Amino acid sequence: MLKNFVKYLMIAVVASGMAYAAMAQDNTASPNKRKITVVKPDLEEIKQKTLDPKSPFYFPKLMAKYTRNDTVMTNEEYRYFYLGYMFQEDYDPYRTSPYSGVTDDLRMKSTHTKEEIDTIRKYAELSLRDNPFDLRQMSFLVHVLKEKRKDMSAKIWEYRLEHLLGAIKSTGTGEDVENAWYVIYPVHEYDMVRLLGYEATDADFIEPAFDYLTVQPDEETQRRLRDKVAKGFYFNVEVPTAQYVMKHPELWEEDIMEDGASKGADSEEEIDIETFYSE
16 A cells, blocks of 8 residues: 555656756755754654744745845754654645646756746746745745846755755755655655766665655766765655545545556756765
8 A cells, every 4th residue: 555655655756857957057056064963753753843933943934034135044053944844734745836847848948038038037936835845946046046047046045955955964864764865745855866976777665654765976086986876865755655644535545446556757946056065
């Protein structure tokens, strides 16, 4: 049953790798010198603090801070912000924004007119208002802001993108179930492995709530790591799985009736931040 379920999760992974590559090949974010501390998250503590109006990590406070045009949020605040979203009333890890695919054809182009840049920017911003954790749209927005020479705005969005990825990185190493990375959306799994210089080639669900992505290194990663390249990475999807069952019971029932039929996507979306800061 759960194996069928993870196949359904792959529907969320859209086939936009080529579009991203065309848009993001020159995206280079400003390096951040603050070290990422890797600590397995206490989800109950994060839930309590992000739902407590008296807490400095109260989610609406973090959201207000995030949406200001500055770069003052700390790594810890980003960690609570990212993981805390799983406990907010409007959280749905499988809802797709109606704006997210509007400009797919335009993004496949290597260069854009002023009107095309404005259109991509418009729908990227609409998508991010609908889902502030859409890393793919965030990367597209950074690119078109640079094309438009809106350098300060581009830097702000790069800072946000780096730190949301850093929040994922802070949750583990991805090397085994015990140290699995926590993600709030299954598509973020593909963002992480791409970031590390790999391509996901297969996905498996491990009970009770883990995804395992089998990966293949790109040429640069193979040269750099040689015989130390990873064969795969583990992700904790405990909360997204529970939310799926709770908010989409009809799809869950449909899934368990499928008898193993695959519903997976053919390719994954990609993210590539060259200067993603190290531990």
